[in-house]
Amino acid sequence: MKGSVVSITLNGVERETLVAPGTTLLNLLREHQSLTGTRRGCDQGSCGSCTVLVDGKAKLACLIPVETIAGSRVETVENLALNNELHPLQQAFVEGFATQCGFCTSGMIMAAKGLLSVNPRPSRADVIRAISGNVCRCTGYESIVDAILAAAAGMGKPLKKSA
Amino acid sequence: METIDTSFFTEERAGSFNTVGTSTERADARGHVTGRTQFYEDVSFPNTLHLKMVRSTKHHALIKKLDVAPAMKVPGVVRVLTWKDVPNNWYTILKLIGVGPDDEPVLAEDRVRFIGEQICAVLAETPQAAAEGAKRVKVVYEELPPVFDVEEAMTSKPFTNHGSNYYIYEGHNCRRIRFGDVETAFKQADHILECRYNSAPIEHAPTETTGCVVKPEGNGRYTIYSNTQALYFTLDNTALILGVQFNKLRMIGGTVGGGFGGKVDVIVEPIATLGAMLTNRPVKYAYSRAEEMQVSSPRAAERFYIKDGIMKDGRIFARKITLYVDAGAYCRHSTYGTTKAAAHMPGPYTIPNVHVDAYCVYTNRTPSSAMRGFGVTIADFALESQMDQIARLLKMDPIEFRLKNAYRDGDMKAHRKEVEGAALVEVLQAAAKQSGQKLSSEFLAMSSYGWGSANGKA
Structure with missing residues (x-):
């Protein structure tokens, strides 16, 4: 089967890519666009490491054939700190020690961004539900949930200095 | 939460600490939150070949025939590597620190010993x-009876x-410990309690699967981008297996998307590097999620008898x-884990008669290896479960029972090493206090220090 040209708006810029049939959004981002911040954890929709925003909604890039989202807006983690200024979610993850190996972090942040765009003042339960498809194997979820809530509250927790 | 109690080990805090006790931003946190952290799979090179492993579908079998010709007919297939291509096919991971024998093949020869073997x-x-x-390679097996139980395997x-x-x-x-005379002591004891404790293997399930990309360089060397923890x-192992000088290989790594001990083995790099050498092209070998779950080494299953x-x-x-530590089909790091388990016995207690036999046993299960405190974690599950069982038998408070037997500075351990720097008594006292549990005055007055030798125990 022949490939086709698919146009999507990627991090604010319209991009046309020649893709083979069945190419996933994850492969398009990583292999064609070198946007490797979106991680491949399982390639079967079970770990959440590849979460991106498609038309503002958190989606798993490994499960989306690119042809099915032609014309959509896609946002990845690379779009969050464009002027070298961290997004409040990123800042909160740094200050709240919500990263360890870092592999799940991109997906966690994008899932959280999807949540905050429709629910800027989420409850703890809302946050837990929003990241329920994202697996973290190092840090545990408490610091991640805390960081998302801190970002939502409009402030990262300041670094504590001991007396 | 209580603040850190600085009244212990004051002499070990002689210097001035600038960082301990303060919060400092992780060096890698900004890379992680911006997606800029580079994992091994984030590099890509033109002309890369992709490696897919043909794996054993049997627990234990002789390989009667291996036919790779059908695979070579698939458009795009460039080469199939078998054990005949591997210069030194038999190895063991810890051979550079004197561990032997070489008990594992890079690629199976005449026999497979676990499901998923390469x-x-x-x-x-x-x-x-x-x-x-990989699907078209034909393997003809003659099945042999597998063994899955450590005691049966013995x-x-x-x-x-x-x-x-x-x-x-x-x-x-x-691995053996002999201290005092347990058989005579059992005859003198008021109670005997013997229990069996079992654990199952545990998979690390890192979010990033195991893999590497190997690139031949213009200077005749090979750069290995890997997520190994080691x-x-x-x-060293890759160079020995391939029979090349260490300086032919350059490792790029240190960024691991979850390891927990599961990425300490040397499995993907030797064969990917061999592929790069024989084709003069970059080679990528990345586990799928299913491979990660099926073939990466888990924590060993262990069986304890404690009397x-x-x-x-x-x-x-x-x-x-x-x-009995279940090493699975090949020993990998389990010989070391078993030694660690033996070194951990009989737990942090002063016991005058100790006898330990710690076996590292081969079975036809997935080879086990390192995982967070391997050899010690399951030992503590068994030892501390046993402590609770005894406390129940004696109708004693479990913390007071542990305090009664806690090792203290100056005691002689079963390994004939005098205890120093003990803190179990103080930790138990603090744990009791924080959990609101009252200890009697005898136990509140105890200390890890000023105790004298084990023989002088009051």
Whole structure:
């Protein structure tokens, strides 16, 4: 089967890519666009490491054939700190020690961004539900949930200095 | 939460600490939150070949025939590697620190010993072609009875390449501790409690699967981008397996998307590097999620028998432990894990009679290896479960029972090393206090220090 040209708006810029049939959004981002911040954890929709925003909604890039989202807006983690200024979610993850190996972090942040765009003042339960498809194997979820809530509250927790 | 109690070990805090006790931003946090952290799979090179492994579908079998020709007919398949291509096919991960024998093949020769064992590697232009090629390789097996139980394995016909289903430690069938005389002590004890404790294997399930990309360089060297937790084990083992000088290989790594001990083995790099050498093209070997779950080494299953002789006043007088660590089909780091387990016995308690036999046993299960505190974590599950069982038997408070037997500075351990820097008494006292549990004055007055030798125990 022949490939086709698919146009999507990627991090604010319209991009046309020649893709083979069945190419996933994850492969398009990583292999064609070198946007490797979106991680491949399982390639079967079970770990959440590849979460991106498609038309503002958190989606798993490994499960989306690119042809099915032609014309959509896609946002990845690379779009969050464009002027070298961290997004409040990123800042909160740094200050709240919500990263360890870092592999799940991109997906966690994008899932959280999807949540905050429709629910800027989420409850703890809302946050837990929003990241329920994202697996973290190092840090545990408490610091991640805390960081998302801190970002939502409009402030990262300041670094504590001991007396 | 209480703040850190600085009243202990004051002499060890002589210097001025600028960072301990303060919060400092992680060096890698900004890379992680911006997606800029580079994991091994984030590098890509033109002309890369993709490696797909053909794996054993049997627990234990002889390979009667291996036919790779059908794979070579798949468009895009470039080469299939078998054991005949590997210069030094037999190895063991810790051989550079004197561990032997070489008990594991890079690629299976005439026999497979677990489901998922590597048989041959298909190199192709695309992941799809490699997968199709791997599917078409024909393996004819003659099945042999597998053994999955450690105690059965001890007496079963050996299936390893070195003639025994257990690891030989300096001429002995197990790691041993002999201290005092447990059999005489059991006769003198008021109570005997013997229990069996079992654990299952545990998979690390890192979010990033195991893998590497190997690139031939213009200077005749090979750059290995890997997510191994053990860059130097990997470099050394790969060089030995391929029969090249260490300086032919350059490892790039240190960024691991979850390891927990599961990425300490040397499995993907030697064969991917061989592929790069034989084709002069970059080679990528990345586990799928299914491969990660099926073939990456889990924490070993362990079986403990613990027999204790206990006096009415709560002192443990004798402890006899038999441990079987399930190494799976090949020993990998389990020989070391078993040694660690033996070193951890009989727990942080002063017991005058101790007898330990710790066996590292081969079975036809997935080879086990390192995982967070391996050898110690499951030992503590068994030892502390046993402590609770005894406390219940004696109707003693479990914390007071542990305090009664806690090791203290100056005590002689079963390994004939005098205890120093003990803090178990203080930790138990603090734990009781924080959990609101009242200890009697006898136990509140205890200390790890000023105790004298084990013989002077009051």
